[in-house]
Amino acid sequence: MDLPTAPAASADPAAIASAFTGARRAGASLADFPGQIPADLVSAYHVQDLAISQWDHDVVGWKVGYIAEERRDASGDDRLLGPIFNNRLQNATGGTTLDIAVYEGGFAAVEAEYVIELLEDAPADQLEWTPEQAEALPARLYIGVEVASSPLATINILGPLVVVSDFGNNNGLLLGPEITDWTTRDDSELRAETLIEGEVVGTGGATRLPGGLRTAIAFALSRSAKRGRPLKRGELIATGNATGIHDIRVGQTAVVRFAGFGDIACRAVAAG
Numbered sequence: 611m612d613l614p615t616a617p618a619a620s621a622d623p624a625a626i627a628s629a630f631t632g633a634r635r636a637g638a639s640l641a642d643f644p645g646q647i648p649a650d651l652v653s654a655y656h657v658q659d660l661a662i663s664q665w666d667h668d669v670v671g672w673k674v675g676y677i678a679e680e681r682r683d684a685s686g687d688d689r690l691l692g693p694i695f696n697n698r699l700q701n702a703t704g705g706t707t708l709d710i711a712v713y714e715g716g717f718a719a720v721e722a723e724y725v726i727e728l729l730e731d732a733p734a735d736q737l738e739w740t741p742e743q744a745e746a747l748p749a750r751l752y753i754g755v756e757v758a759s760s761p762l763a764t765i766n767i768l769g770p771l772v773v774v775s776d777f778g779n780n781n782g783l784l785l786g787p788e789i790t791d792w793t794t795r796d797d798s799e800l801r802a803e804t805l806i807e808g809e810v811v812g813t814g815g816a817t818r819l820p821g822g823l824r825t826a827i828a829f830a831l832s833r834s835a836k837r838g839r840p841l842k843r844g845e846l847i848a849t850g851n852a853t854g855i856h857d858i859r860v861g862q863t864a865v866v867r868f869a870g871f872g873d874i875a876c877r878a879v880a881a882g
Contacts, residue, residue: 621646623653627661630776633761637882639715640761647771650683651690654774655837658692661777667695671725671846672834673756673780674826676819677770688820689829690770691837692778694846698757702784702874707863710782711881712759717766717779718858718878721851722802722866724816724823725754725785727844732831734840739831741824747831751792753802753868755876756848757782758855766855781881783848786874797822801869804853807862812853815869819850826850 622645629644648654662669671694677687700708712718729748736743759781765772766779773779789800797816800823804812816823826849834841841847858864858878865875 623648623657624660626657626775627664630761631661631664634713634881637713637880638761639713639763643762643768643772647768648775651685651687651771651774654771657775658777659837661775662693665695667697669693670696670699670844671783671848672830672841673778673783673848674830674850675770675773675778676850681769683771687829687833689826689833689850690774690778691830691833692774692780694780694783694848698782700782700784702755702786707875707877708784709879710757710784710876712757712781712858712860712878713761713881714860716761716763717759718860719758719855720804720806720858720864720866720876721756721758721855722804722812722814722853722868723754723756723783723848723850724789724800724852725752725783726750726827726847726849727752728841728847729843731843732835732841734835737832737835739828741822741828744828744831745793745824751789753786753789753866753871753874754848755784755786755864755866755874756780756851757784757876759881783846784874784876785846786868787872789871800852802852803867804856805865805867806856806858811856814853816852818852823849
């Protein structure tokens with residue numbers, strides 16, 4: 611079902627946040643962006659922060675998404691962040707097929723992910739991180755699958771400002787087995803493929819992440835600190851899609867195979 615959107619002329623960030631969170635609670639879709647699209651990433655993160663404050667669950671981590679060069683704003687950020695909530699974090703180490711909630715009439719996809727768990731707080735006063743500094747911060751690495759879903763079907767078409775406004779187009783994370791001794795491994799050792807309904811729809815691995823795994827981690831640390839949300843021990847970072855963004859429909863099953871580290875299987879069900 612569709613929920614009514616905010617008036618097209620509305621630039622009220624709280625109203626935009628309320629429209630998205632209301633649709634998510636109802637398992638509903640939105641026909642259009644609920645108001646005026648934010649002018650820049652600062653404004654879009656303001657909408658996201660308001661939506662987080664309106665949400666009923668705790669943030670346990672952040673997804674990283676890539677921003678194509680032609681869609682970047684004056685900040686120059688080549689990536690974006692979206693929150694991962696505790697009620698949508700699932701343990702995927704049991705070898706079973708897990709249900710994932712997606713929005714019918716909205717956007718729904720799965721993404722292979724390499725996921726970092728911080729073992730120490732990041733220094734709150736460090737606003738810039740290099741890949742080398744990011745690697746040095748104690749952490750574990752896991753395989754995972756992001757559930758990319760939004761009530762708005764056109765979210766990725768409309769671009770990163772819209773993606774940021776609606777929780778980064780995230781609706782969950784499946785966390786699989788650990789990749790041990792990750793700091794000693796080259797990105798080329800981390801390979802993955804995604805299948806939907808038994809057909810391969812994407813291949814790749816950590817080398818698909820622009821700049822590599824450590825660059826994605828460094829971005830999450832930097833942007834979080836600049837937002838006044840320095841990352842803490844136990845928080846997760848889903849570093850970006852490792853085989854592509856793969857559309858999925860309710861009733862379909864996806865399997866992500868991480869060479870040498872295990873498989874994660876999931877089945878799409880209707881949110882709400």
